[in-house]
Amino acid sequence: MTTFAMNFDFNSAPEMEVLEQLQKQGYYLLGFKGAEGPNQLTAGVPTWFSVPFGDIFGKVAIEYTPKYKLYVTTQRDIAANTTIEMEKTSGELSLGSAQTFNPSGGFVSGGVTGVPADSLGLFNNRPAGTPPLTVGLAGLVATPQGDKYLPFCAFTLNPQGSIVMKPLDNILLVAAQRSLKSGNVQASVSAPGCTFAFSASAIKYELQVLPSTYAISNRPGAASVNPVSSGSTIGTIINSPR
Template identity: 75%
Template sequence: MTTFTIEFDFNSADQKAVLSALQAQGYNLLAYKGAVGPNQLTAGVPTWFSVPFGTMFGLVDIDYEPKYKLYVTTQGNIAADTTIQMQSISTALSLGSAQTFNSDGSFVSGGVANVPADSLGLFNNRPAGTPPLTVGLAGLVNTPSGGAQYLPFCAFTLNPQGSIMMKPLETILLVAAQQNLKSGNVQASVSAPGCTFAFSANIVEYYLEVLPSTYAITNQGGKPSVSPVSSGSTIGTIVNSGS
């Protein structure tokens, strides 16, 4: 299994000065990750992970493995700034497989036929007439402040006795912002200048730095380039249009 890495190096005098300013002003590193599927949440995209710059120093690695779990919650009509709570969560699953979610909160194998090799399927086995569920994928990430965790990065509405196929994308959006958000907090637009990039078989590590003054994030000189994202951009359009 490939491990993808996001790396910051705060050892230089310039980057130490930037880090000190970020820490003094209460900045957090916020990440969003793409996915596609039917009936995706229209209010925004769940924050995948949030790492306080106050927990960072020196060489900082954030490692992500393309390993996934399915989650389910009864939360409905989710608006921006709502934090999704993963009420039930499956075991780690291989892409190309499916699970059935039962009324008692359990997951069992199967329930959706012909799931593509790059997706996961879920069948909602709750009785007809029960309220729709909010469902999604949680991806495994290892951060300086949280350790290795499966954290939600997408959300879809799934009716009872209905099925869904969800495809994770390797599109990542990073923002340094003065927002104290938890993982799962739904955001509609980028709150500060950021950057987007995509992991692939050819690029498994991105070496990044935070620019002084604007605190925008860019790639280190000579390293794989990232695309700048301006404040106010729509998060869903950025992360969910990748391939």
């Protein structure tokens, strides 16, 4: 299975100076990842990962492996700046498969037929009349804080209903003065950032943080990224196939 990488190198004097300013001013590297499916959360997109620049120095690789778990939470009416807590998570799943979430809080295999090979299915087996669940996908990402499955999308799922969720390899990165936790829902980009898409021909992005604006761009000669302005709507940026 391919592992995709987002690489930074803060070893040169100019980049060490940028990093020092990011650390002094309390900046975080924020990552968001796309997904498709019905009844997606309208308030925004969960922050996938959040890494303080104080934890970063020298060469840094943030690596993403396309491995997923399903998560479920009873949180409802989720607004922007709410942090989604994954109350229950499945085991690691292969794309093209499905799980059933039972009233006792456990997952069992199956429950949704015809799941495409690039998606995951979930059936909510709680009794009719019980409140809807918030469900989604957690993706495996390696940061300076360790390897973790972290949530990157959220959908509403009614009892006795099913859903098919498709992870997208669209990524948004932002350097911002926001001490967000993974799962914190954000509606718009809080600082200049960049988007790019992983693929078989683009498995690694060599990135840099620009001085003064702290926007993120590709290093000269490396795979190019698309600049994103502060205030842009996150959902429309990352939840569209490319």
